Amino acid sequence: MTRRPLSLITGASSGIGAEFARQLAALGHDLVLTARRAERMEALAVELRAAHAVDITVLPFDLADPAAPQRLFEALEQRGLQVDWLINNAGYGVPGTFVANDWNTHADFLQVLMTAPTELAWRVLPGMRERGHGRIINVASLAGHVPGPAGHTLYAASKAYLIKFSQSLCLENQAAGVHVSALCPGFTWSEFHDVTGTRDKMDKLPGFMWLTAGEVVRQGIAAVERGDAVYIPGRVNRTIKRVVQLMPDRLAMWLSARESKRYRNTQV
Incomplete structure (x- = not known):
């Protein structure tokens, strides 16, 4: 019997991560959910098992721990689980300016947002390549395309x-x-801006x-199924990226400085 595809989703307790779990389960994927909040993932697992009759494994890990990606992969190996889809979704924002936060705060952020997804990709790719x-x-984010x-x-x-990183892995x-896609x-709409304390500012932005x-x-x-190395959802977002690319750098930076005051915490 052909096994169902298995998707590993980080940051799976809420927002985009939880939505990936819902949509991939609906497509018939078994799931491995990982995040810090075990209770939320267990509740999501109960919901999706009942709705789609798929197997779901909940593995709580804090990806700010440099040892977490290896320990997560070892837990998968112990269970005989082979990852077919990796969704590197875990992330958050650190409010304030660079020097307003201590180094450990920045180090944890870099571990979660950059090092952990890189290591997880490195660990799952050999098996994916072997299976073809x-x-x-x-x-990623539209933020990665603008100043x-x-x-x-x-x-x-x-x-x-x-x-x-995704472009290189795609090639x-x-x-x-x-297929690798950013x-x-x-x-x-998610909890992201509640966590960063910018909800009041974000609610002032137009709905479109x-x-x-x-x-x-x-x-x-x-x-990712089409093989797009980079994809920006939404016409408005794609337009923003194109317009910024056509601007002189000085103008783009000026606009970034002006607009960021509307939705970023820039206090020292």
Whole structure:
């Protein structure tokens, strides 16, 4: 009997990660969910097992721990689980300017947003290549395509890294049947802005700039299946990227500085 595809989703307790779990389960995927909040993942697992009769494994890990990616992979191996889809979704923002936060805060951020997804991709790729099929979605951001703002200093930089990383992996692995894609959403309805304390500012933005997590995920799944190395969901977001690319750098930076005050915490 052909086994069902298995998807590993990081940051699966809420938002885009939980929506990936819902949509992939609906497509018949077994799931491995990982995040810090075990209770939320267990509740989601109960929901999806009942709705789609798929197998779901919950493995709580804090990806800020440098040992977590290896320990997560070892837990998969102990259970005989082979990853067919990797969704590197875990992420958050650090409010304030660069020097307003201590180094450990930045180090944890870089571990979660850059090092952990890189290591997880490195660990699952050999098996995907050997089996001749695999999908990796690195959840980046429109922020990785536009000038970095003041405040939340490392966020845009980390997302730009994921975009370039995904492009290289796409080129290296497409002949082996493995598709890699950077999914670059803009403003998305989720808990992200509640956690960063910017909800009041974000609610002032016009509704046409927002997408639901469901729409972001639907387009992201279609993009990686097509083999798109980079995909920006939403016409407004794609237009923003094109316009910024055509601007002189000085003008783009000026606009970034002006607009970032509307939705970033830039306090020292």
